Amino acid sequence: MYVIMGATGQVGGATAKALLEQGEQVRVVVRSKEKAEIWRENGAEPVFADYRDAEALQAAFTDAEGVFVMNPAVFYPSEGFPETRETVAAVAQALIGARVPKFVALSSVGAHRPNGLGIIESLHILEQELSGLPMPSAFLRAAWFQDNSIWDVESARDKGQVVGFLQPLDRKIPMIATVDIGQIAAKTLRQSWEGVRYLELQGPEPYSPNDIAEIWGKLLNREVQAIALPRDEWAEVFVHQGGPADRVHGRMAMLDGFNTGWIDFEREGTEHITANMTLEDTLEQWIKQRNA
Numbered sequence: 001m002y003v004i005m006g007a008t009g010q011v012g013g014a015t016a017k018a019l020l021e022q023g024e025q026v027r028v029v030v031r032s033k034e035k036a037e038i039w040r041e042n043g044a045e046p047v048f049a050d051y052r053d054a055e056a057l058q059a060a061f062t063d064a065e066g067v068f069v070m071n072p073a074v075f076y077p078s079e080g081f082p083e084t085r086e087t088v089a090a091v092a093q094a095l096i097g098a099r100v101p102k103f104v105a106l107s108s109v110g111a112h113r114p115n116g117l118g119i120i121e122s123l124h125i126l127e128q129e130l131s132g133l134p135m136p137s138a139f140l141r142a143a144w145f146q147d148n149s150i151w152d153v154e155s156a157r158d159k160g161q162v163v164g165f166l167q168p169l170d171r172k173i174p175m176i177a178t179v180d181i182g183q184i185a186a187k188t189l190r191q192s193w194e195g196v197r198y199l200e201l202q203g204p205e206p207y208s209p210n211d212i213a214e215i216w217g218k219l220l221n222r223e224v225q226a227i228a229l230p231r232d233e234w235a236e237v238f239v240h241q242g243g244p245a246d247r248v249h250g251r252m253a254m255l256d257g258f259n260t261g262w263i264d265f266e267r268e269g270t271e272h273i274t275a276n277m278t279l280e281d282t283l284e285q286w287i288k289q290r291n292a
Contacts, residue, residue: 001025002189003061005051005091006070007044008035010147011106014182015068015189016044022186029060051087057094066189067095069130070106071122076238076247084122088129095133102136104188106181109143109174109200110263117263118254131196138188138197141265142181143174144258146203146282149212156216156224163227164209165234165255172206173258174265177282180275198270207279215280219287 002019006012007028016039019026026044029051030036036046049056051072061067069091074083095103111123127139152162166173184201207215209226217224229237234255238248257263265272 001027001045001064003027003029003064003067004044005029005068006072006106007039008032009070009073010145010178011142011181011185012068012070014179015185016182017042018183018186019189020044022190024186024190027060027064029057052090054090054093054097057090058097061094061098061100064098064100065102067100067103068106068185068189069095069103069126071126074122075119075251076243077119077122077250078247081122081125084125085129088126092130092133095130095135100135102138102189102193103130103133104138104140104185105130106185107139107141107198109141109202109265110257111139111141112198112266113262116253116257118252118257119250120254120257120263121250136193136195136197138193138199140181140185140188141198141200141270143176143200143202143265146175146177146207146277146279147286149216149279149283150286152212152216156213157220157222160217160222160224161227162209162213162216162224163229164212165229165259166209167228167259169209169226169228171259172208172211174202174206175279176201176203176275177277177279179282179285180277184273184275198266199273200265200267200270201273201275202265203275204278212279215283219280219283 004016007016016026028039028044029049030046039046047060049060108120108123155161213224213226235248239245
C-alpha cells in the first residue's frame, strides 16, 4: 500500500494513477467528499486528513510501504513561511509516528539554495526539515512545469500572444511535464535504498518563451509571439489575480531567480533524470483531453 498526498493536484494525481496502473494498492489523502468518491471509483482508498493535522496524517500513513509527500501550493505565503513550517512539522511527526519505511517528497529545482528563491524557499524548508528523519527519503527536484504554459492558451488563441514573466525571451530553462514527475515518483516509491537521495528531474529539452509561443502557434495554427511583461507591472498583475499586495514579493523573487539563473540544479551529488514528454506533447495532450 502506497499513500499519496496531493492526489487532487497534478503531480500527486499523476503519481497515484501511475501506481494504480502498475497494480499497486493506493491510499489517497483528500479533504473533499467529491474527490474521495472519484478516487474510490478509480480503485484507490481515500482517507480524510488536513495536512496540518499530524494525528490524522499518521492514521493515513499507517501500514504504508511508502508515502508521497508534498506541500500544498502557496503562491502568496506569510512572512517566514509559517504555513509550510506547520505542514512540514505535522508530516514529519506523522511519518515517524506511523513508522513509514520510506518516503518520496516533491521538491523543486533550486531547493538546495538557502535564499534568493522566493516561494521556492518553502521547498528548501521541506528538504531541510525532512532530510533528517530516520527512514530512507528521496527529494524530487523538479524543473519548471511544462503544464504552466497551459495558462497561455487564451492569450495565444485570441491575441496571438504569450505574455510572460520568464525573461529574456530567448533564454531556455529546464522544464518537465507533471505526468512525467508522477511516473518518476511512482517508480522511486517502489525502489529500495538507504539514506537521503536528491533526484533532479527535467524533460528532454529546455524551452524559452519564444519556444512556447512557437509551439502554441503550431498547435493553434496561427502566428503567436512571445511578449515580455515589464517587471514593474508584475505586482499589479498578481494583485489582480487575487494576491495580497503585501505578499506578492515571494512570487516575484522566484521569477527573478529563474531569470538570473540563480534557480538551477545543484548537479553535484545528485541523481539526474531526463523524462520523455516534450512541451508540444504536453500541450497537445491537454488540448485532446479538453476536446474529448
